[in-house]
Each structure stands twice: as C-alpha cells, then as structure tokens.
Amino acid sequence: MSPRPKRADRRSRKPIAVVVAVFLAVAAGGWYLVQRDADAEAGTWRTVEVEQGDIRVAISATGTLSAISTVVVGSQISGQVTDVLVDFNDKVEQGQVIAKIDPSSYQAQIEQGSAQIANARASLAQAQASLKNAELDYRRKAELGDRQLVARSDVDLARAALDQARAQVASAQAQIGQQTAATQTTRINLERTVIRSPVDGVVLTRTIEPGQTVAASLQAPELFTIAEDLSKMKIELAVDEADIGQVQPGQRVSFTADAFADREFSGVVEQVRLAATNTSNVVTYPVVVTVDNSDGTLLPGLTVNAEIEVSRRDGVLKVSNAALRYKPTSAEGPVAAASGRGARAGVTDDLRREAAALALAPAQQAAFDEAIAAIQARQEARQAAPAAPSGGGPGFGSRGGGGAPSAAMSSQIRQRMLQRYRDDFAGFRASLDEDQARRWDAAVASLVGATRTTVYRLSGGNPEPVMVRVGASDGTMTEISGAVQAGDVLVTGERAAR
Template sequence: IVKRKNRNIIIGSVLTLAIISGGYYFWQNNQAKSEKDTVQTVLVQKKDIRNTVQTSGKVVSNLDVEIKCKASGEIVSLPFDISDYVKKGQLLVKLNPIDEQRNVKQAEINLGQSRAALVKVQQDLSLARANFSSTKSQVAIELETAKIQAADLRTKAARSRNLYLLSTQRRLAVAQVETAQIQLKELQDRANRAKALFQQNKLLSQNEYETAVSQAKQAQIELTNAEIRLKEQDTNNKNEYDTALTNARQADAQVKTAASKLAQQNNSSIELDIKGQDIKAAQSKVETDKIALLTAQQRLKDTEVYSPINGLVTVRTAQVGQIISSGISNVSGGTSVMTLSDISKIFIDASIDESDIGKIKIGQEADITVDAFSTQKFKGQVRQIAAKGTNVSNVVTFPVKIEITSAN
C-alpha cells in the first residue's frame, strides 16, 4: 500500500450540453423534370460531455514518523519488523540501560554531596554571626579623633614653615642670592661681548678683555657664597618646622592605624557577606545537581522508545546489537531506527501542468488506477492544491494532493 509507484489518475469535470439539430431539405425543380429527395430525422437526446485531466503520481501515507533515540547505546530489543502494524504506546526499541543507570547513581551522589555542603556553609554563617562582636563605633571614634589631631598638627607645621620662610634673615639671604644671580648674568654677558670684540681685529685691548672675564668669575663666586649663606640660614632656622612636621606625620600615621582597624571591622562584615554568598552558591549547586539528576533519570527513560502513533513499520534501518547514537547530542542528528507510517488515510501526490491547473478544484472527484490492481478503479477527492508551481526544465507543474476515498 505504501510503496512509491506511479499511478494513473483521471480528474474529470462533467459538463451537460443539450444538442438540438434538425432541418429539412427541399428541392425546387425549375427544370422540366423534378426529383424528390429523402429526408432523415433523428430524436433529440441529452448527453454528458466529460472534460478530463490525466496525470500520474505516487501513493503516500497520511504521516511518516522517523523513530530515533534521545539516548545512545546498544539495542537489546527491537520487537517489530517491516510491515508490522504497531499501536500507539507499544515498545519499539530498547537500549542497554547500564550506562544510564550509572549516570543516575552518580547524579544522586552529586546531589547528596551538594546538599551536605549547603548545610555546612549555613552552619558556618550561623557560627560567624554568633561570634561576631562589632566594635565599629569605637574604632570610628578613634579614627575621627586621630583625623582632628592630624589636621591640627598639619596646621601648626604649615605655620612654622611660613614663620621661618618669612624671617628677616632668610629674606635677606634670598635677596642676596637673587642680586648675585642678576649681577652674574650681566657680567657674563659683558665678558662674552668683550671676548667677541677682542677677537675681532683687536677692537678691545687684552687688559679690558681679561678684566671683564675676571669680573664674571668673581660674580659667580659671590653667587655661590650667597647660596651657601641661604642654605645655612635654612638649616639653622628650620628645626622648629621639622619638629612640627614630624608631629604632623606621626598624627597621619595614627589616622592610618585607626583606619586600618576600621577596615578590619568592615572586613569582618564583608566575611559575613561572603558567607552569605557562599550559601547562595551552594543553593545554586543543589539546584543544578537536581536538574542533572532529573536529566539522568530522563535519559534512562529514553533508553526505551514507544510508538507515538498507530501505524505500519515501513522502514527499519537498525538491528539488535547495533550501537546507535543519540538524536539530540550527536551533530549528525543521531541514528534512525525505523519509520512508522500512518495509513488511516492514503493520498496521491500528483503534479498538474499549469495549462490544466485551472480545471482542478478542491473537493473534485478523481478516478485512480494502480498497476497492482489494473482492472480495478479507486475513487478519490482533491484535498490540496499548491498555490505556487514548481519549474523543472522550463515546465511548470502544480503539486496536487488527492485523498483515496474508496472503502476498499
């Protein structure tokens, strides 16, 4: 019934045509001799004119279901063969379940371990909260006190620095350095000009040139002496400032110490938060392992495949003892075991030329003949007409689906 053979189909539309004909014949004899003709009449009849479209097609089932396994493994049972009729819910194929049973057992162990780990982190958090004694307020007060002291000492150090920088002796030393720098620049410029004039055709005497150079050297010595006096002045007068600066730095160190204590207290709070996050992670692990167990259990169930429909085994491509691959985890789509065909309805897939497609209508009756029963005609009805044709070698045809309606 389900073999794909070409079948001849005649699709006809019946047209009724009333044909009326009649007449008479006469002969007018103007000649001397007249001869009478015989007139034949017929009875008017009403007959059918049958306009038919003939094509070929193939027999197809109502539905073909390819059977694959979600699990993979060795086939240990395959009770149905080609042409066997199968009812919905009957066992089609069974795989060796040993591997999947091991996976279920391992998933159960993993779930048990994750649940135990969750209980442990919950207990750790309860213990940490019980032992946690917060001294955050006291440490915060110490930090604020240290900040105030440090700010006061930094102010004193700045004031001390300003006092020694603005002292009369230091200002005088600074002025001497600045004067010496100006004088040195002027005398160096003068010595450079004297050198140029001396070298250009003796426009300046050698004695004048040497005097200019000597004065520049003397200005350099005076600048060095002024800088030494300023440095001595700074060294002698900055002891008070250094003391104030040291005190300010010590106060800053105390601020850092207090801040470190406060950070330790904050870290204790952070540790509690981390333990809380550990609980969430452990809970997530439990849920993940639950899903893994359910997946393993489902894969164990998937080692047995049951028929999804009532149908006939039309193809069987696997054998007992064969190792097959999963239809969901294998990139090739898995191993096909068999094909079930629903033969509750049988159809003809036909192709109608575009020149004839306009004559075909949904529900139109069709006469069907098959090679296997050459003396018998089957009845059918058009169930589906494709909206778009297919072009093969510049020949456009439209797929048409015809249901076989004959009871036999």
C-alpha cells in the same frame, strides 16, 4: 391407376412455381434498386449520427499513493540498541514500546549525580555552620566596638567574615541546584532509552537491528517510519500547467494501479498546491487527492494513473468531432447565406429556451416577446439593407473559415454583444425576481460567450447547413445544441467517386 393423379399434381404445381419465381425476381430487382441508391448515397458522403448521451471531460495525470500522515521515529540519544520490539507492517498504538537502547551509562550518570548532590548538601551544611559562627562573632565585636573596647578594624574583619560565610552558603545552594538539574537531564535521557510510538499506525520501515549503535550527536537517526492511518490515503498528482486552471477542490478523480489492473478506484481533489515544479522546461503543479482505503487494498508507494473529472454533461446531444471539422469544397449560394445568418438566429433560439426554463409569468413572457420582436425587426432591417462591400465572416464566435478575428477583437465583439443584449432585455430583466435575474444573467453571458459553428445535415441526399452551439468536448465527441436532434445524420466528409 395411380400414375395419372401424379401427372395431374405436377401440372397443377407449375403455375404456382411460376408465380413464386416472378415474385422473387421482382423482390430481387427492388432490393437491387434500393441497395444501389443506398450505395450511391453512401458512396457520396461519409456521415455520423447525432447521439444523446453523456460528455465527460477529464485531465490525465500520474502520481504516487502515500499515507496522509507519516511519522519518522528517531532517537534523541546515542547508544547501543538492545531490543527491537516491532517489525515491518506491525500495527502499533500510541505510547507502545517499539525499541530500547542500553541504559547502563545513563544509570551510572544518575548515581554519580546523586553523589554529587549529597556532597553539595554537605558543603551547604558546612557553610551554614560557618555562617552561624560568623554571625555570632560579628555581634560580639560590634557590641565591643560600640563601647570602644576593641579596635574598629576588628569589627570590619568580623563583618567581612560574615559576608564571606553568606556567599559560601549561596554557592553551596547553587551547586546543589546545578547537580540536581544535571541529574534530571540524565533521568530524561534514561527515559529516552525506551522508544515509544508517537501515534497509532502501521510500521512501514525499520532501519535498526539489535546490537546496532546509534549516534545522535549531529541529528536524530531515523529508526522507524510509521503511517498513522492507511484507511485514508492520498495521491500527489503532477498536473501540467496547461490543465491546472481547470482543477478545483472537490472534483472527482478516478484512477487505476498496475497492481490491480482490473479495478478502478476513486478519490476527491483535496488541494491544488502552488509550489510549481520545473523539470526539463515542463512545469507541473502538485494536486493532492484523498482516497478512501477502508478495505486496505491500496498500498503506499503504488504508482497510479488518474483522471480528474473537470466537467460532466449528462443527457446532452453530442456528435463526433469530424462533423464539426467538415466544410464543403464549395460553399456558395444558400449555404453561404445560411452561415451568415446562423449565429444571430442561434442565439435568439437559445434565449427562447432559457426564458422558457424560468417559468415566466404572463407579464414577464409579454416583456420577453416584446424584446425578441424588437431584435428580429432590427435583424430584418439589417438584412434588407444593401450589403457592405467588404465580405463579412460567419459571425462572432463561429468556427467558420477565412478572416477569423484575433483574440482581443473577439473579446471586444463579445463584450459589445453582451451589452447589446443587456440593453435589449433591460425591461424584461426588470420584471424578474432575484433568482430569475441571476439565472438569466448567467445564461446570457454563457450564450454570448459560446462558440458556434456550422454543421451539414444530410437531408434528401444533400447536405444543408445548420448553425449549432458547441459545448464540452472529451476529445472525440462534442456537445452541440441548436436546430438538431438525436438521430440527425451529419456529414463528416465526401467519398471519392467510384
């Protein structure tokens, strides 16, 4: 009884299996056709997508960390070092005793000077006594001379003796002053035998040992090097002359050190120095970067690899540089025509966006629309006119091929274009307030001076030319703006036929 239902079940499953097999075959065929078309399209073009993100332009340089203020402590006197009271890495305070020099010779000189001062004072007392006696003798002889009781020569001799006694007193007083000054100098040198720290800081180097003799006859010997404050440090970067024009105080700097390979530190450009250095015909300029080292991680003398952020654009459209370099093997017909019109249309579209950002009043918007209409009418009239016999380039500031103007000619073209737009929008600009006018002038100058190029967007399996404005570049990705949006597929090259 039981085998019959099993055969019935197998017969009922056969139609289902046939349906599943047919469905799988159809799905496999559809997948094959889609994949074949995708492979065919992928096999024709190499592409990249337009992305939205950040562009960071940075300049690389190397340098060395050091303390912002470093003081070299020396000795102004000669002598034998008796005590060294600090060592490497010791923290010191201003006025703290850090070393001592044998003071015995200076103490002896002070005692000798004191004795000489006492001797000079005794000589002064003797001279003062002689002066008093000479004064009395002169008075007596002067009175007798008036009565003609003594010879006139005796009066003259008494006057000369008085002057001589006065000179001896002055000489004794001068000798006392001289001996006092010499002794004071010795006392100062005695104080200099105790070497104190001139600042609060950390001892970086110590070049003396107890018992060593220092000689300060020609120049002050260097005994210690003290870093005043290691919580704030500096880096002196060597920046190439080709990049120094982009570096300004206040720019952010990120850097790494081999000693801390897993960490990235930051700083700020403090100063761009004018003292250029020429090494093997390579000119570099020193750039001073200040660094916060509150945690004490960074050490003086470390070599760092730094990047100076000279420009940053956040949330912009960007694309691989390969898309900007691509040019079709044959740009004929509509492609060439689009390249010729793109620059002018691109500037007009950009001007509309800049005007929209100014929050225009109705009257201001009407003035802008009138200026745009006049520009478009002039462009349409120019396009309707017979073409000039000589082939024109892709327009000012473009990266198109063939016959690129010289730098001087490009500058002249930009100046003429800038003046043309100023004339076209003179009425509109007059309706703006001061802040709007300033922003408008900056926008027009930036747009006219911008570089434009043609990229090729893949649409329906075929590339179509699109004129875009080129902005900042980090060497791999470049900012673009114009009739493109995030997700657009741009052609970077053609694949070889299989």
